[in-house]
Amino acid sequence: MRRWAWMLGGLIVWTVHFMGVYAIASLADVVSRADDPAWRMAGLAFSAVCLLAAVAITAWAARRLRRRTDPSTGFGDQLSLLGGGVATVAIVWQTLPTVIGY
Amino acid sequence: MNSETGFDPALYDRFPTAGERPAGELEDLEKAWCGPRGWEWITAINNNFVGVYYVGAAMLFFVLAGTLAVLMRTQLAVPMNGFLPQETYNQFFTVHGTMMMFLFAVPAVEALGVLLLPQMLGARDLPFPRLSAYAFWAYLIGGLAFFASLFFGLAPDGGWFMYPPLTSVAWSPGINADFWLLGIGFIEISAIAGAIEIIVGVLRTRAPGMTLDKLPVFAWAMLIFAGMIIVAFPSIILSTLLLEVERALGWPFFDPLKGGDPLLWQHLFWFFGHPEVYIIFLPAAGAMSTIIPAMARTPLVGHRLVVLAMLATGFISFGVWAHHMFTTGMPTISTSFFSAASMAVSVPAGVQVFAWIATVAAGRMRFSTPGLFVLGGLTIFVMGGLTGVMVAMVPFDWQAHDSYFVVAHLHYVLIGGMVFPMFAAIYYWLPMTSSRPLSERLGKGVFWLMFAGMHLTFLPMHLTGLMGMPRRVYTWLPDRGWEWPNLISTVGAFVFAAAVLLWIIDMARNFRPFGGRDAGNVFDGPGLEWLPTGLYSVRSIPVVRSLYPLWDQKGLARDVEAGRYFLPNTATGERETIVTSTLNAEPQYLQRMPKPSAWHVWAAVFTAAFFLLLTVKAYWPSVVCGVLGLYCILQWCWFLDRPMAMKTADIGAGITVPTYASGPSSHGWWAVVITLVVAGMVAALMGFSYVFLWSRNPADWAPPPGLSSMAWVVAGNAAAAGLAWLACRSLRLARPRSGAVAALMMAAAAALIVGAWAGDLDAWLATGLRPEVDAQGSTVYALLAWQGFFAAVVALMGLYAVLRWLAGHLVAERPSTCDLIALFIVYSAGQGTSATLLTRLFPGG
Numbered sequence: 007m008r009r010w011a012w013m014l015g016g017l018i019v020w021t022v023h024f025m026g027v028y029a030i031a032s033l034a035d036v037v038s039r040a041d042d043p044a045w046r047m048a049g050l051a052f053s054a055v056c057l058l059a060a061v062a063i064t065a066w067a068a069r070r071l072r073r074r075t076d077p078s079t080g081f082g083d084q085l086s087l088l089g090g091g092v093a094t095v096a097i098v099w100q101t102l103p104t105v106i107g108y
Numbered sequence: 109m110n111s112e113t114g115f116d117p118a119l120y121d122r123f124p125t126a127g128e129r130p131a132g133e134l135e136d137l138e139k140a141w142c143g144p145r146g147w148e149w150i151t152a153i154n155n156n157f158v159g160v161y162y163v164g165a166a167m168l169f170f171v172l173a174g175t176l177a178v179l180m181r182t183q184l185a186v187p188m189n190g191f192l193p194q195e196t197y198n199q200f201f202t203v204h205g206t207m208m209m210f211l212f213a214v215p216a217v218e219a220l221g222v223l224l225l226p227q228m229l230g231a232r233d234l235p236f237p238r239l240s241a242y243a244f245w246a247y248l249i250g251g252l253a254f255f256a257s258l259f260f261g262l263a264p265d266g267g268w269f270m271y272p273p274l275t276s277v278a279w280s281p282g283i284n285a286d287f288w289l290l291g292i293g294f295i296e297i298s299a300i301a302g303a304i305e306i307i308v309g310v311l312r313t314r315a316p317g318m319t320l321d322k323l324p325v326f327a328w329a330m331l332i333f334a335g336m337i338i339v340a341f342p343s344i345i346l347s348t349l350l351l352e353v354e355r356a357l358g359w360p361f362f363d364p365l366k367g368g369d370p371l372l373w374q375h376l377f378w379f380f381g382h383p384e385v386y387i388i389f390l391p392a393a394g395a396m397s398t399i400i401p402a403m404a405r406t407p408l409v410g411h412r413l414v415v416l417a418m419l420a421t422g423f424i425s426f427g428v429w430a431h432h433m434f435t436t437g438m439p440t441i442s443t444s445f446f447s448a449a450s451m452a453v454s455v456p457a458g459v460q461v462f463a464w465i466a467t468v469a470a471g472r473m474r475f476s477t478p479g480l481f482v483l484g485g486l487t488i489f490v491m492g493g494l495t496g497v498m499v500a501m502v503p504f505d506w507q508a509h510d511s512y513f514v515v516a517h518l519h520y521v522l523i524g525g526m527v528f529p530m531f532a533a534i535y536y537w538l539p540m541t542s543s544r545p546l547s548e549r550l551g552k553g554v555f556w557l558m559f560a561g562m563h564l565t566f567l568p569m570h571l572t573g574l575m576g577m578p579r580r581v582y583t584w585l586p587d588r589g590w591e592w593p594n595l596i597s598t599v600g601a602f603v604f605a606a607a608v609l610l611w612i613i614d615m616a617r618n619f620r621p622f623g624g625r626d627a628g629n630v631f632d633g634p635g636l637e638w639l640p641t642g643l644y645s646v647r648s649i650p651v652v653r654s655l656y657p658l659w660d661q662k663g664l665a666r667d668v669e670a671g672r673y674f675l676p677n678t679a680t681g682e683r684e685t686i687v688t689s690t691l692n693a694e695p696q697y698l699q700r701m702p703k704p705s706a707w708h709v710w711a712a713v714f715t716a717a718f719f720l721l722l723t724v725k726a727y728w729p730s731v732v733c734g735v736l737g738l739y740c741i742l743q744w745c746w747f748l749d750r751p752m753a754m755k756t757a758d759i760g761a762g763i764t765v766p767t768y769a770s771g772p773s774s775h776g777w778w779a780v781v782i783t784l785v786v787a788g789m790v791a792a793l794m795g796f797s798y799v800f801l802w803s804r805n806p807a808d809w810a811p812p813p814g815l816s817s818m819a820w821v822v823a824g825n826a827a828a829a830g831l832a833w834l835a836c837r838s839l840r841l842a843r844p845r846s847g848a849v850a851a852l853m854m855a856a857a858a859a860l861i862v863g864a865w866a867g868d869l870d871a872w873l874a875t876g877l878r879p880e881v882d883a884q885g886s887t888v889y890a891l892l893a894w895q896g897f898f899a900a901v902v903a904l905m906g907l908y909a910v911l912r913w914l915a916g917h918l919v920a921e922r923p924s925t926c927d928l929i930a931l932f933i934v935y936s937a938g939q940g941t942s943a944t945l946l947t948r949l950f951p952g953g
Contacts, residue, residue: 010690
């Protein structure tokens with residue numbers, strides 16, 4: 007299960023992010039307003055944490071791929087690298103409504 | 109290569125073995141895997157039979173639902189037409205959509221998996237063939253009963269997504285809506301059973317050496333598809349349960365007058381409904397990624413990117429459900445998040461499309477029927493994808509919502525993304541299944557008629573939609589400019605129907621009981637499914653060293669057929685397959701496969717009868733059928749986990765593996781864990797419903813019972829989990845009374861789960877909260893009812909453990925039954941504790 011989590015790490019972070027920003031906005035809607043500035047900042051902070059996690063996975067996977075000695079063992083790391091990369095771009099994209107308005 | 113399980117990969121070098129195989133081996137294999145005779149075809153469980161039945165039934169439902177579509181288009185051909193009465197039309201469009209989505213699209217791709225995966229993975233069969241057969245019979249009986257409701261005027265008429273309040277008792281009295289709610293809930297259980305089979309099959313029964321980078325892309329697609337079913341389908345099961353309970357017992361989940369909210373239905377439905385689109389699309393995309401390289405005679409360009417794109421589609425599909433709800437008044441920032449996610453989903457789909465185009469460009473494409481269908485599907489899907497990006501934009505969606513534009517969009521996506529690939533798959537793989545190819549001449553006719561009919565029908569609908577024609581109207585007024593587009597759409601529907609008719613003729617011709625049957629690998633396919641096979645699948649299970657083994661491993665078919673690889677015989681004299689590890693597919697143990705019996709068929713019949721009788725409110729006969737169904741399932745389980753004559757077996761070239769496994773390395777453990785993930789999803793979504801309804805009216809929420817009763821509930825559940833764990837440990841001590849101690853501990857654990865649940869229920873009853881009064885009551889008692897169901901199952905399991913011990917089947921050498929019951933008890937304890945903590949502490953007093 008650990009190796010599956012590693013392979014799918016970036017995509018898992020992406021999922022946590024898009025569920026999280028929606029949950030934060032919904033919670034804000036109950037407590038005050040969905041677009042309340044303080045809650046938007048909370049959403050932004052959450053996005054930053056997710057982005058860092060996605061970048062870290064990408065960087066770590068790239069490092070592992072550079073250091074590998076057996077070319078047949080790279081599939082999981084490649085998947086992790088690609089997934090982390092996709093997650094990085096997607097998190098930035100889905101944070102834009104918070105950053106630039108909507 | 110690093111070993112995952114301690115197996116030495118150097119042992120693969122012993123294959124292919126040299127020399128002749130002993131005489132009689134093949135005959136033994138044929139005897140163990142003999143086909144059904146006479147009426148035994150009903151009880152057959154081999155994927156060669158069940159897979160064909162399954163695909164056949166799915167295509168039958170496609171034809172039936174398509175017939176309804178043609179009748180609907182006839183009604184809509186001209187303004188103010190009287191061909192179909194309004195009520196009949198409403199039933200037709202509801203049943204058409206429901207059958208296409210629930211009885212054709214998902215089961216068809218699941219069926220394709222059941223049919224193809226064993227051969228594609230080099231397994232004798234999938235690990236739970238009886239479960240596949242049960243899922244098929246449940247689906248067939250439930251589906252036919254659902255369709256038959258049309259003939260009695262009892263068919264549902266609230267649209268395929270059954271929004272309340274239209275489907276509440278006030279607006280939909282009678283049992284029409286109940287047919288949908290109970291029928292679909294039941295059929296989805298069958299889909300989940302199939303998904304469990306596919307996940308465990310792909311992860312645990314691959315040919316040795318088939319590491320994840322050599323896993324066929326279709327198998328990847330089926331794995332992701334099945335995983336998505338496990339996460340998404342609990343949502344539809346829960347929503348149908350809640351609406352049915354509201355209709356039958358008056359618990360107000362969706363009634364705003366009592367604190368419910370119809371939007372809860374939309375959230376639950378679309379959390380299932382949008383991933384459903386990708387659940388349908390991904391296996392079809394997997395088929396495209398398999399067929400295109402074969403037809404273009406070159407490896408798939410960007411294989412790893414395609415795998416990643418499918419995984420990414422699987423994940424992001426759960427983040428776009430609310431784009432079906434842009435017009436419901438959600439906060440603007442929330443719609444912006446979902447709009448962004450909906451546009452992002454086109455990226456992984458685009459990766460696959462470009463990979464297919466690049467493969468076609470890189471190879472030498474053959475424009476035979478499967479080739480035409482994949483290219484046609486690609487074209488249609490891209491067109492549907494483009495309108496998908498349009499409706500992902502909130503302002504455009506506001507204009508196009510509930511208009512014929514959306515009807516055009518969804519049909520382009522589903523027909524291009526699923527129907528055309530399905531036909532490509534049928535034309536491509538049928539020679540493998542029936543040993544006889546379909547007609548190329550007729551096939552090309554089918555393609556061109558279908559391609560033309562599809563565009564004629566749905567392209568004008570973009571215009572009718574933009575001109576303001578709403579969907580789901582049984583007729584329309586003249587002089588609105590909709591005459592020509594509607595007439596053309598109707599003509600197109602008939603052209604499409606002609607294509608399907610021609611295909612039926614071709615299929616009837618193909619399955620004729622006379623003539624030659626030696627098609628072989630007609631398209632020079634590179635996958636293991638094109639190896640020569642019998643009812644036992646491949647004669648010997650090859651070592652896989654390439655993603656395209658038949659292209660890259662020279663002489664593979666000859667050596668496999670000569671029995672020079674793994675398991676060239678029946679090592680134990682019974683039906684069996686090799687279970688391998690999840691990542692590197694290293695041989696772990698030999699699984700004994702079940703033989704045909706009637707128990708699963710009777711179980712399916714009684715389960716279907718239980719739901720059908722419940723729908724028509726025949727409660728006592730329904731209870732009787734439920735008990736009989738349960739008895740059949742227990743009979744089926746009773747013959748599992750029996751003694752093995754041999755503890756180890758030679759699976760070829762002197763390599764021996766155990767014939768039994770328990771715990772996380774066993775296939776049964778995986779199946780139970782996946783089942784519990786389904787249960788956990790239902791519970792989590794029920795928790796979401798509780799919080800969601802609280803957020804609608806937080807001031808109306810009453811204080812929960814005192815914390816002292818909560819402590820007892822938590823302590824009872826914790827003690828049950830501890831006892832279940834201790835029962836497993838004590839059984840493994842292998843002392844003379846280990847079985848008795850384990851059985852009694854298990855029974856005590858079950859009693860504690862029941863006691864904790866009863867304590868929780870009692871505490872809530874004492875507060876005066878009632879389920880029919882308000883939303884807090886309905887959600888709290890729904891959580892209690894769900895836990896009560898688990899408490900009942902756990903009680904049954906405790907009794908089962910005692911019976912197994914009395915029959916001498918609870919022994920240290922075979923701890924699987926004990927492990928699996930313990931797993932279930934630990935989960936139930938966790939679920940009960942979580943529900944209690946949620947309802948007692950949130951929002952608290």
